[in-house]
Amino acid sequence: MDKRQFFKTGFMGIGALLVSSKLKALEFYPTSPVKKWAVVYSTWCGSSRDAGVWISEGMDGIADVFDVRENPDLSKYENLVIGGSIRSGKVSNQMQEFLAQNNSALKGRVRGLFAVCGNMMQPVGPEQTKTLIDNHLAKLCDTDNVLSKVFLGRITYGLMDKDSRQMMEGFDMPEYDNLKRADCMAFGKEILSNA
Ligand SMILES: Cc1cc2nc3c(=O)[nH]c(=O)nc-3n(C[C@H](O)[C@H](O)[C@H](O)COP(=O)(O)O)c2cc1C
Incomplete structure (x- = not known):
């Protein structure tokens, strides 16, 4: 590669990085x-992320889906679905703080509200x-008085x-996966038809 080509390729790479940094995964x-x-979720290991995406899918994909750690600007949205995974009976500290800070925007x-929990693998x-x-x-x-749903989640040790x-x-908790895409989608549809 000659010097000119080297710089051209370099600048193209930087440009691509600048563009891609604006993209959301x-x-x-x-x-x-x-x-x-918008659906805003909190998760440790991903169950509530999947639940959030599937809820939006049930709404024909019309919701932006955010991890609460992205600190989304809620003022852009007229309708919100909030949910999170449960540890020791509660959603994450980040979710608790986010909801306190965004009280007026809510x-x-x-x-709609949802929680994802293990419930010792028993039906909820x-x-x-x-x-x-x-x-x-x-x-x-x-x-x-808003629609709500508790989903069973999963354990992934890795x-x-x-x-x-x-x-x-x-x-002695085994790995399990009780989260169902169909249940999450049905909840999304229900929220949308109720709006
Ligand atoms: C440390 C820890 C604590 C948990 N505490 C509870 C609990 O109090 N109640 C419950 O029903 N499930 C509990 N679970 C199960 C999780 O809610 C369940 O695995 C959920 O799917 C995890 O969601 P996530 O993958 O989004 O982090 C706990 C799981 C872990 C790893």
């Missing part, structure tokens, strides 16, 4: 370009909705931090 481009919906915009019912949604997430969002992994292995 999970961006989806639905048929209708207007996105007034007002009148939350259309009204008790989990009361504990994780009514008495926890709904309070953090300062909202009530994605877990060392301490959590040791703790879960100490309980």
Whole structure:
């Protein structure tokens, strides 16, 4: 490669980096370009990310889907779905802080709430909705009377931090995967048809 070609290739590479730094990894481009919906989730190992994407898929892809750690600007959206995975009975600290900081942007915009939990691999019912949604997430969002769903999640040891992994292995917890795309999509459809 001669000197001129070397610099040309270098500048093209930098240009590509500048463009790609603006791209979002999970961006989806639905048929209708207007996105007034956002799903904001919190996760440790990815279950709630998948739930969020599948909920949006159930809404024909019209929602932007954000990890709460991206600190999304909610003012752009008219309708919000908020959810997160559960550890020790609660969503992550980042989600709790985000919801406190965005209290006014949430007002009148939350259309759905969801939680993803293990529930010791047992089916979920009204008790989990009361504990994780009514008495926890709904309070953090300062909202009530919105559609909600508790999903069963999964355990993937390879994605877990060392301490959590040791703790879960100490309980003899096997790896499992109980999160269902169809359930998440059905919830997305329900939210949309209710809006
Ligand atoms: C350290 C740890 C604590 C957990 N605590 C709870 C809990 O209190 N209640 C529950 O139902 N599930 C609990 N789970 C199960 C998770 O909620 C479940 O695995 C979920 O799918 C994880 O979501 P994520 O992949 O988005 O991080 C816990 C899991 C771990 C690893």
